[in-house]
Amino acid sequence: QVQLVESGGGLVQAGGSLRLSCAASGLTFSNRNMGWFRQAPGKEREFVAVISRRGDITEYVEAVRGRFTISRDNAKNTLDLQMNGLKPDDTAVYYCAADWAMAGVTRVKARYDYWGQGTQVSVSS
Secondary structure, three states: OOEEEEEOOEEEEOOOOEEEEEEEEOOOHHHOOEEEEEEOOOOOOEEEEEEOOOOOOEEEOOOOEOOEEEEEEOOOOEEEEEEOOOOHHHOEEEEEEEEOOOOOOOOOHHHEEEEOOOEEEEEEO
């Protein structure tokens, strides 16, 4: 049974930092590109960041580039998202997800077949 469990969300003031973690089990983690997505109230779930299987390729949505850093530890089956300089617009539920394709990284939600339950990030102004 595949499980992706996010943690690390919370309430923070604008300009603050949070570090999200995702613990993976039941899949060969090192074979999966991994992504972070977020969903704000009333909006569609959107891509945030992705990291390749070996961790050598990363991509970010323009809105977070330079503030967020995605990383992974294949020995521990964990995925992280370091979020600095948080803004109220970053308020959302954040999800980690596993890409099913043995291919290059992607921002396309349909390429992700396993999702965590999400962790709430709230940024006050």
